[in-house]
Amino acid sequence: MSLFVQKFGGSSVADAACMQRVAQRVYDTRMEGHDLVVVLSAMGKTTDNLIALARQVNAQPSEREMDMLLATGEQVSVAILAMALHALGAEAVSLTGPQAGIATDSAHSKAKITGIQPDRIRTQLAQGRIVIVCGFQGLTPTADIATLGRGGSDTTAVALAAALQADRCQIFTDVDGIYTADPRVVSQAGKLDEIAYDEMLELASLGAKVLQSRSVEFAKKYGVELEVLTSFDRRPGTIVKEEVREMEHIVVRGVAADKNQAKVTIQHVPDRPGVAATLFKELAAANINVDMIVQNVSEKGQTDISFTVPRDEVNRTRTTVDSLIETIGAAGAQYDVDIAKVSIVGVGMRSHSGVAFRMFDALSSDKINVEMISTSEIKISVVIRSAYADQAVNVLHAAFELDRVNEPA
């Protein structure tokens, strides 16, 4: 007897009919002989409707009360799924996050799970019940309800799988797995059979929106094997797991483009200690999410500093940067929203040299100019004109033979 944690969210739980399909899926897994904990998000537009209701009485509702409000969405879901499972003849019981023993810190609307006391879940499992738990929520040290913020239901599922030492944590989503590239952009994109946690983390932060970074970090930390799959058919999905030696045969596992970026260049910055520190301290204070940072070698005691920010933070960035130009003695700043960040990711890069060369060579063969470069151990990102983003992804997908990524080495 193995224990599975299954998480259903988004369009999988849109309405009563969807809930019945989820119930059938859960029931079938149970009939295969597995113990089951199911984690659910709120149904359909519930969360959006509750937010709209709140805004009618308060333009800036308190986060503590917002959590109280939004937590009801998942509570409706778990009760409805329990009823749907009962209708199939299954034993099932629903639990709120607090009832399931999920403790969080007090950071309302973006709380972190601090611990799980799964006694009640274990007792119910031992009585042969399917246990259905509200995702996205837990209880603070002051016994208030807190939500985990966006993507929080994935984190709930992973945390429960870790606490219960589950054999697998299945994340059911709108897509059937992790792809080598966005299939809408690259027709040859293929679904990956497996991917390393670190690769998934790089892809998640690069805009492949399947799994939330935090849930992958959690899974990595506690060694929880994830499977990303769809609830709309019965095909296997993509396993996200600890890196194994065989994974290194694949140099690049995926290509991703992030078009929601803007580039800021500060020109002729005096090349003396503390200037960059001043700049990025102020940007951090303004809550601006700086991503890539590039500083060229100094010429005549001056240098250009470039960095990227999310496109919708450009105006706030401009306010901060323009106020600093004089202080730091720079010549001025340029803001460019017509860029895209294109990245290749793979743990195999660590042991294979020449990956960067192959990337730049492929892009230049297609006359795509690289404006910024940033690398990590398992990722290379470049900034290019946004008009070439899709073309670049296709070129790189072909150059690294990603259409053959699942073939045995």
Next chain:
Amino acid sequence: MSLFVQKFGGSSVADAACMQRVAQRVYDTRMEGHDLVVVLSAMGKTTDNLIALARQVNAQPSEREMDMLLATGEQVSVAILAMALHALGAEAVSLTGPQAGIATDSAHSKAKITGIQPDRIRTQLAQGRIVIVCGFQGLTPTADIATLGRGGSDTTAVALAAALQADRCQIFTDVDGIYTADPRVVSQAGKLDEIAYDEMLELASLGAKVLQSRSVEFAKKYGVELEVLTSFDRRPGTIVKEEVREMEHIVVRGVAADKNQAKVTIQHVPDRPGVAATLFKELAAANINVDMIVQNVSEKGQTDISFTVPRDEVNRTRTTVDSLIETIGAAGAQYDVDIAKVSIVGVGMRSHSGVAFRMFDALSSDKINVEMISTSEIKISVVIRSAYADQAVNVLHAAFELDRVNEPA
């Protein structure tokens, strides 16, 4: 500094605009210097919508899961009111029933409050906050969420007022108080300044739907002074309180008609011990709510037994009674749905004789025939043809001078 418990339900909390009006009312009470605990029902059609959703996945949802589902309705209400109060600049915090320390038994969908640990409410009050509590719900001994059943939010308010030794419990409803008769029937009907618990209990069970019997019983048991008033204007309502000597000056406090009744007459029942017991035991087993029972004196060893039941239980009653006719040796049974029960209520009856005579005299002067009579210490009920119900209420209202009921004796 006095402590008020205020309960808002029904159309007072129908939508966001209503919630803002409730917030203003609560805020004004707070500004008058009172500590405040507010109890809310679910907004508008929330409960009906949740029930409809449940029925889509299960024709007979489990009561435990139904409670899990329905409890979200009040949770939405309390969060929204807290936000609306914040928008007015007030300090306020919302609590679920379990968070408020409300313990219930395990009878899901119709749980009874078994105790309240109001420590958390007290702490929040001491910090100057308005405390908003979900009505209708509490936590069972197994830490499950239970609902109190219909009218449960009133009970929550009264129980909290008792536990907190509040100075007053104000129940805001669609009407502005308790009337001497239904104002739609009697144009001279007047709002009562005050009414005794026992009178209110008789009127509640007689179909004056303002307060649920259970909450009045609870108020009586714990000596909680209730005020029934409307949230739509600022006039004082009706105080429901312990009977005081002055109340006895008023012989009759109100007249009520219940047209949702049917009369069953079993003819020529052998007048021997055990027959009535057999009959009413079977009716109880069939969950039929028998109200008035009248048995005439015996003639020639036979008697007629008449009783009333709610009109929508006539068919079930017929099934039970017809199957017993032969067993008990009766001649047959008649079912009459064209009746109404008209009642007068007043604690003053205890000390004033001739009340029944005045009632029957007034009715007979108007040629209204009395078919059944039933009396308690503070109530006299008669069964008449339903066509005369409104006329009878008017006649009795005038006969007992109820248009002058608030005048000092």
